[in-house]
Amino acid sequence: MRLFSLAVLLFPLPAMAFTAVNGMTARQISPTEIAVDNDLRRIETQYWCAAADFAQRVLGLPGKTRIWRATAKPRQAGEAIIFTLDPQNKAAKAGLSHFGSGPRDGSVSLAMAAQNYCLNEFPFFDR
Template sequence: MPRLLPLAATLALGLAALPAEAFIAQNDMNVSPEGGGFHVAFKAGAGVNDYWCAAGDYVIRDLGLSRSTRIWRVSPPPRRAGEGISFSLTPEGAARSTGLAVYPETGSLPAHHAEALCWEPKIEED
């Protein structure tokens, strides 16, 4: 039983570090409301497609919005080391680029396209 105490304490500290409203996307990335949009927290080793995957999953599964809902990237690429990416459901303040190779480049993707990136090969740079 004494061995379980450190494990329980570690688990409790880890959960306490997440905002109460945090959503855990299917790729284990943390998404939380931020201002008028939402933020996908930094995760070591995650590529830009992982952030978009989490954004699409959040919009569809957590917010319950249509799969055709457009998501705009607010944080301009490239993402700096240790930073997450902020997104919005409106074009105000949006970055000019998604950070992905998409055509035409509008700075946004429909939620279903973003969520589809959960199954795409990893893109390391944005």
């Protein structure tokens, strides 16, 4: 993880937003943080899907990489949800319950988020 953080610091952060498989917009806001824009029509797991999709397809991180929610609950109206790759930046009691699978630190693996939370999503197409 340290090598990843160092590599990101050496290169500028992408300025453009990324459209995830579920149509939500995600962008990198720091070396270890991903913001998923607010969308009132979406449920929380769809935000996790977008963050995981970004981390895998844009950052090229492996599926075993853990991700945490960094924005505390409840967030302000219209505010993006921030996710982090750094466990030190996780928000207290802001993770998802996973029925006993994986660590109980509020994190999910990118693969788990992509496979379970993006399950009912279809590729996004501009209309």
